[in-house]
Amino acid sequence: MSYQNRQWYYVKRPEGRVSDEHYELRDSELDARLSANEVIIRARLISVDPYIRIQQAERNTYDVPHPLGIVQRAGVVGEVVASASALFKVGDAVAAYSGWQLYAKCHHSELTLLDPAQAPVSSALGVLGMPGRTAWFGLMEAGRPRPGDTLVVSGAAGAVGSLVAQFGKRAGCRVIGIAGGAAKCAFLTETLGLDGAVDYRAHPTLDGLRAAIEAATGGVDIYFDNVGGMITDAVIPLIKLRARIIICGAIAQYDGGLDAPELAPRFLQHMLFKRASIQGILARDYTHRMDEMIKTVAPWVRRGEIVSQETYVDGFEQLPAALNSLFEGKNLGKLLVRI
Ligand SMILES: NC(=O)c1ccc[n+]([C@@H]2O[C@H](COP(=O)([O-])OP(=O)(O)OC[C@H]3O[C@@H](n4cnc5c(N)ncnc54)[C@H](OP(=O)(O)O)[C@@H]3O)[C@@H](O)[C@H]2O)c1
Known part of the structure; x- marks a missing residue:
């Protein structure tokens, strides 16, 4: 069995605005066989962030440049569709850094389990992310x-x-x-x-x-x-x-x-x-203190005391255009692409 995957590959460094020539949309099959502790997730929400544009720079910034010829890295909220892990079951909502692709095979250590009863899952890419x-x-x-x-x-x-x-x-x-x-x-x-x-x-x-x-x-x-x-x-x-x-x-x-x-x-x-x-x-620099932030801020989110505004763009194919739209100010609050 396999999954019909779609992926956006980052293929060319932009000098100014990002356009179609800098990304390639590729279709492929994702082998459904899992090793121990592997999980397959299907992306539901994919994050577009200004840092993606920083990492497209040719020289080092706070990071090495994003390599060419690989799937664009990005934060994702997904749903488990297959699991060989005791920690995740089919249907679980998870946060991952699996990038601009419909399906991803991840080791369970790369995933964070989300509880929709505690906060909307999208918050993992915004106010609680x-x-x-x-x-x-x-x-x-x-x-x-x-x-x-x-x-x-x-x-x-x-x-x-x-x-x-x-x-x-x-x-x-x-x-x-x-x-x-x-x-x-x-x-x-x-x-x-x-x-x-x-x-x-x-x-x-x-x-x-x-x-x-x-x-x-x-x-x-x-x-x-x-x-x-x-x-x-x-x-x-x-x-x-x-x-x-x-x-x-x-x-x-x-x-x-x-x-x-x-x-x-x-x-x-x-x-x-x-x-x-x-x-x-x-x-x-504060990743290791994430729990501290969530402990303080999540109750405010649950009580509706924080406005966690989100703007949605629909369609996996829209990802590069959505990234560009950050530079045109089209978003109010966190910009997310909904798959
Ligand atoms: N240091 C870190 O770790 C870190 C982490 C996350 C984000 N950031 C930085 O924080 C900033 C905001 O990121 P975000 O994710 O929250 O994005 P965002 O603010 O949700 O989206 C970008 C916004 O920037 C404004 N903008 C774009 N081009 C502009 C220009 N030429 N002049 C003035 N405003 C412009 C637009 O709003 P208007 O309509 O108001 O122009 C646009 O909506 C970015 O610079 C990002 O790189 C840093």
Whole structure:
């Protein structure tokens, strides 16, 4: 017996935006025979994340480049369809890092069992997964929020940003989100209950954007940066004494800019003036503390106290286009491809 598999192979490094030429859709048969402790899963939800674009860079980043000629790596929520493991049975929902493929044969040590009664299984790729871990430890450990601090979050309507903003509110901060477009800004203030929102698209010049952020904040104690580029240039001169700047991402630089970045960083003299600190944070540095984050955050999710917004794109064939759409801001919250 075999399974009719479909896989997206990563075959060519993009210089700018990802397109069809960088991926190949291949059909194959997956042999259904299992060795001891092996499990076959069928993907139900596949994650598309900005780091996928970082790892397409030709040179080392925080990781070696994603190899060409293999299935695109990614987080997946799947369903067990065959099992030779005592730990998993057919029908179980699992999280895996099995990539852009319909079926995958995994050793059971590569799988995490999900309990749909505890939280929606999709949360394993969002609020109770890598984005949640990034937001939680990035804000709490690097940001060191105190009640009354003004926290500014760029990319605030996205997967990580929307969680940082809510964790900041729970820590007693005054939270201002920066996002693209009036609808996303309304989501930030009306749905997430933030204290203010700035639509960076409505302010195309650096001076105009800075004035808008200044008017909304009056100064910044913590800047959680998901975007980089002009937004960060606009925020840095607004930092207050002993501000904390967390560099989580620089998505404005990923599609092409990583290899030919803009001249930056600028305005770092303000770090001196305000004796501020700047720290990069990486999700994987906190992987071993996942249980700690889940213990704190899962009860909030269960009680409906955290908005874990998700955007779904339907169809396995849509994966490369969905990845691209992150750079066009089409998602609200976590972007997932539903199979
Ligand atoms: N350090 C880590 O371990 C770690 C882990 C996860 C994610 N990250 C980083 O965190 C950031 C957010 O990731 P995510 O998964 O939560 O993605 P996301 O925010 O859900 O999606 C990306 C969003 O970025 C915004 N964007 C795209 N291009 C932009 C540009 N040129 N200028 C301004 N905004 C732009 C878009 O929102 P708008 O419509 O508002 O423009 C888009 O919706 C990324 O930089 C990612 O690399 C880092």
